[in-house]
Amino acid sequence: MSGAPHTPVLLTEVLDALQPAPGQTIVDGTFGAGGYARGILATGAKVVAFDRDPTARRFAEGLDPDRFRFVGARFSEMAEVLGEASVDGVALDLGVSSMQLDEAERGFSFMRDGPLDMRMGDAGQTAADLVNTADPAELARIFFVYGEERQSRRIAAAIARRRAEQPFTRTLELAEFIEKALGGRRGAKVHPATRAFQGLRIAVNEELSELEAGLVAAERALKPQGRLCVVTFHSLEDRIVKTFLAVRAGRTPSGSRHAPPREIQAEPSFQLLFNGAQAPSEAEVAANPRARSAKLRAAVRTSAPVWREAA
Numbered sequence: 001m002s003g004a005p006h007t008p009v010l011l012t013e014v015l016d017a018l019q020p021a022p023g024q025t026i027v028d029g030t031f032g033a034g035g036y037a038r039g040i041l042a043t044g045a046k047v048v049a050f051d052r053d054p055t056a057r058r059f060a061e062g063l064d065p066d067r068f069r070f071v072g073a074r075f076s077e078m079a080e081v082l083g084e085a086s087v088d089g090v091a092l093d094l095g096v097s098s099m100q101l102d103e104a105e106r107g108f109s110f111m112r113d114g115p116l117d118m119r120m121g122d123a124g125q126t127a128a129d130l131v132n133t134a135d136p137a138e139l140a141r142i143f144f145v146y147g148e149e150r151q152s153r154r155i156a157a158a159i160a161r162r163r164a165e166q167p168f169t170r171t172l173e174l175a176e177f178i179e180k181a182l183g184g185r186r187g188a189k190v191h192p193a194t195r196a197f198q199g200l201r202i203a204v205n206e207e208l209s210e211l212e213a214g215l216v217a218a219e220r221a222l223k224p225q226g227r228l229c230v231v232t233f234h235s236l237e238d239r240i241v242k243t244f245l246a247v248r249a250g251r252t253p254s255g256s257r258h259a260p261p262r263e264i265q266a267e268p269s270f271q272l273l274f275n276g277a278q279a280p281s282e283a284e285v286a287a288n289p290r291a292r293s294a295k296l297r298a299a300v301r302t303s304a305p306v307w308r309e310a311a
């Protein structure tokens with residue numbers, strides 16, 4: 001779609017895996033600019049779209065109200081909103097949209113000056129709240145675990161010293177401060193604040209626990225034979241999806257050192273649609289660099305009951 005505010009990633013692969021058909025109801029759990037929803041509607045299926053960002057609703061304008069509904073809520077709420085075993089497919093395209101990144105006022109970007117916000121929705125604590133009040137050890141954990149930033153403690157300690165005199169309020173202010181705290185650019189290809197900003201965004205939006213809850217919600221909302229497709233953009237997300245599907249498909253994950261030993265105690269509730277993850281073609285990455293790190297995993301819901309325990 002030329003001129004679209006957000007170019008959908010892996011759209012062809014997602015539609016191939018979902019196989020939407022007339023008469024079916026598909027959940028687009030991450031509506032964004034509606035790229036997936038439009039692709040699904042074009043097959044004749046109905047779409048119920050979720051987005052925790054209420055401003056995404058503006059991209060629903062013109063969509064046929066007989067076959068399309070927008071729900072301004074988190075995808076983890078889909079089973080409560082729609083009921084158990086009620087839908088034929090669920091698609092999740094994680095992370096933030098290009099619109100959210102591009103609008104300086106949302107505070108996601110370390111390249112555009114805006115308030116230090118980073119909330120996808122309008123509730124909960126902002127990035128400024130976290131940066132200015134979180135315990136330095138907690139800040140370091142956020143940078144290290146969610147941002148995969150090796151210098152996490154150094155950044156957290158520098159922030160704690162500076163905020164005592166002057167709290168942080170702006171994105172560029174924080175980005176430049178982190179750059180200095182790390183001793184400048186030193187030839188790095190990515191901005192030195194990239195990983196810290198990713199960590200803050202994930203923490204502010206509780207993205208990983210939301211993903212875990214969303215997968216469980218999809219297990220509940222899908223009918224037998226319904227399909228689940230998840231597109232992730234970094235290894236933390238992908239690991240959660242991979243582990244969830246491996247466990248639910250009755251394949252023990254190759255063994256996380258951190259997970260308690262688990263017995264397969266329930267009948268598989270999913271069957272993998274293909275082994276491993278699909279990646280975008282070179283042509284897609286060339287046309288849309290944001291697709292670079294995308295991975296698609298997909299599975300079919302079996303008729304087994306919902307697992308009682310979260311994987």
Ligand SMILES: C[S@@+](CC[C@H](N)C(=O)[O-])C[C@H]1O[C@@H](n2cnc3c(N)ncnc32)[C@H](O)[C@@H]1O
Pocket residue numbers: 006007008009029030031032033034035036037050051052053056073074075076093094095096097098120210211214
């Ligand atoms: C990558 S964009 C989706 C783009 C969309 N597939 C398209 O083609 O336009 C992700 C969107 O999902 C929303 N989102 C992220 N996490 C969410 C969650 N847990 N529940 C509902 N919406 C979420 C974000 O607000 C954002 O609008």
